[in-house]
Structure formats: C-alpha cells, structure tokens
Amino acid sequence: QTVVTQEPSFSVSPGRTITLTCGLTSGSVSIDHYPSWYQQTPGQAPRMLIYRTNSRSSGVPDRFSGSILGNKAALTITGAQADDESHYYCMLFVGSGVWLFGGGTRLTVL
Amino acid sequence: QVHLVESGGGVAQPGGSLRLSCGASGFSFTSNNMHWVRQSPGKGLEWVAFIEHNGKSKWYVDSVRGRFTISRDNSRNTLSLQMNSLRLEDTAVYYCAKDFNYAFDNWGRGILVTVSS
Numbered sequence: 001q002t003v004v005t006q007e008p009s010f011s012v013s014p015g016r017t018i019t020l021t022c023g024l025t026s027g028s029v030s031i032d033h034y035p036s037w038y039q040q041t042p043g044q045a046p047r048m049l050i051y052r053t054n055s056r057s058s059g060v061p062d063r064f065s066g067s068i069l070g071n072k073a074a075l076t077i078t079g080a081q082a083d084d085e086s087h088y089y090c091m092l093f094v095g096s097g098v099w100l101f102g103g104g105t106r107l108t109v110l
Numbered sequence: 111q112v113h114l115v116e117s118g119g120g121v122a123q124p125g126g127s128l129r130l131s132c133g134a135s136g137f138s139f140t141s142n143n144m145h146w147v148r149q150s151p152g153k154g155l156e157w158v159a160f161i162e163h164n165g166k167s168k169w170y171v172d173s174v175r176g177r178f179t180i181s182r183d184n185s186r187n188t189l190s191l192q193m194n195s196l197r198l199e200d201t202a203v204y205y206c207a208k209d210f211n212y213a214f215d216n217w218g219r220g221i222l223v224t225v226s227s
Contacts, residue, residue, distance in 0.1 A: 036213035038155070045205055045220055046147075046155065051213035089155050093212040097169030099145070099157040 002026050004092055006102035012080045012109055020105050021072040022090030028071035033092040035073035037066060040087045040104075049088075050075060077107075085109040112136040112216040114206050119221035122196050126225070132189040132206030132218055139187040143209035146180060146191050148202035149220070158204070159191065174200075196225045 003025040012018040022037075023029060031053050038046040048057045050066035053073065063078045073092070077084055090102045118130040130146070146158040159180040160169040168180050179192040189206050201224050207214035 034212035038214075040155075045217040046214075047217075048210075048213055048215045051211050051215065055211075057215060091155075091157070091213065097160060097167070098171070099160070099212075101155040101157060104154045 002094055002100065004090060004100045004102035006088075006090060006105045008103065009106045009108070012077070012107065014082060014109055015079055017076065017078045018080055018107070019069070020075045020077075020088055020090075020107070021069065022074070022092070022102050023072040024092070024094075029068065029073045029092065031068065033073070033094065035066065035068075036091045037064075037073075037075045038089045038091065040089065046089065080107075080109050082109050112208065114208065114216060114218035116204060116206055116218045116221035119204065119223045121224045121226060122193075123227055124196060124198060124225055126196050127192070127194045128196065128223060130191040130193065130204055130206075130221060130223070132191075134187045134189065134206075134208075137208070137216075139182075140184045144182065144189045145207045145209060145214060146189075147205045147207055147214065147217075148200075148223075149205070150199070150202045153202075156202075160209070161189070193223070196223075198225050201225045 005023040035053050037050040040046040054066040065076045067074050087104045089104045113135045115133045122128050161180045177195045181190045203220040205220045206218045208216040
C-alpha cells in the first residue's frame with residue numbers, strides 16, 4: 001500500500017524560507033507523478049497552489065514555488081507571511097487511475 | 111468564473127444511500143474531467159473518484175469501489191456521486207473538483223455527508 005508522506009507540522013518565523021516535502025513510502029517522486037500542492041484554511045475548500053511539479057496556479061504569489069528535491073516533491077515558501085499559516089497538502093497521480101494525497105502539513109508562522 | 115456547487119448531502123444510516131450532485135458553470139463542462147474528493151472531520155483529503163469528460167473512463171479509490179458510482183450529465187452540466195452501502199467511515203465533507211493537468215484547479219465549497227445510526 002503506497003502512502004504519500006508529508007511533515008505533520010512545521011513552524012517558521014515571518015520572512016524566513018521554508019520547504020515542505022512530499023514523498024512516497026515506495027519509490028521516488030518524479031515529474032511523472034504530476035505533483036500538485038494545495039493550501040487549506042479551516043472551513044474552506046482547498047486552493048491549488050502548484051501543479052505539474054512547478055507550475056504556479058493563477059493568482060498565487062511567486063513566493064510559492066514547487067520542485068523535485070532528491071526523491072521528493074517540494075513546496076518552498078520564500079519569505080513566509082502570517083497569512084501563509086495554513087494546512088498544505090501535496091497530491092500525486094500514482095498511475096492506474098489513482099490519485100493520492102499526503103496527510104498534510106500544518107504550518108505555523110510565528 | 112468557474113463555479114461548482116454541491117448538493118444532496120445529509121444524514122444516512124449505515125447501509126443506506128445518498129446521491130450527491132455538483133452543478134458546474136463558468137467553463138466548458140463537456141471538455142473537462144472531474145473528480146470527487148472527501149475530507150473526514152478533522153482529517154486530511156482523500157481522492158474518491160474520477161470521470162473522464164465524455165463519461166467513458168471512471169476510476170475509484172479502493173474503499174468505495176463497488177459501492178459508489180460517479181456519473182455526469184453533460185447536457186445539464188452536472189456531476190453526480192451515487193453512494194450505496196454507506197459506512198460510518200464515509201462520513202465526510204465531499205467536494206467536487208475540476209481536473210487540470212492531473213491536478214484539481216477548482217473546487218466546490220463541499221457538502222457534508224453524515225453516516226450515523
């Protein structure tokens with residue numbers, strides 16, 4: 001059973017840079033998994049930030065960027081702001097008509 | 111502007127059925143693949159089902175395969191999810207979402223489904 005892994009929580013000071021990661025329990029993440037990233041605040045629907053590894057969704061600030069780092073997908077927030085405090089989910093297309101979300105990272109900015 | 115609105119949620123008993131709908135507007139529904147995603151209370155997101163733009167291909171997460179059926183009516187710009195043999199663990203907010211490059215670029219606000227005896 002393949003599982004998508006994410007850091008459960010992360011804390012960052014305002015203005016600092018943080019990188020969240022997204023891995024697989026079996027194998028490496030690649031562009032062929034079409035990694036995407038979502039931001040969700042309590043009570044709201046998720047909002048797509050990044051698709052196809054590193055393409056930014058319309059209206060998303062350029063402080064958000066996506067990449068592959070080693071064997072994982074990564075979301076980097078450059079210059080974190082207070083309103084970046086949120087839950088972040090990655091999602092991978094693992095083939096055979098299956099999409100998997102990671103468990104999410106709760107980001108605190110303080 | 112893309113607009114997705116879910117309806118049909120509510121309370122059902124274990125073993126019961128519910129049918130969710132998602133009305134779509136602001137884009138070419140006929141040309142786009144669609145998904146259902148759910149989120150149990152206080153938990154993370156779980157992809158549930160996919161349907162191709164023409165309705166020909168349908169894929170499901172293992173936990174709902176054989177119990178849930180995704181469908182669409184392109185003449186009415188409506189996506190549906192028929193949920194049968196409901197279990198306690200199906201309790202969640204259900205979102206419809208539009209596919210874009212294997213990602214989900216637009217989401218509805220979600221609808222709560224509660225399975226309880």
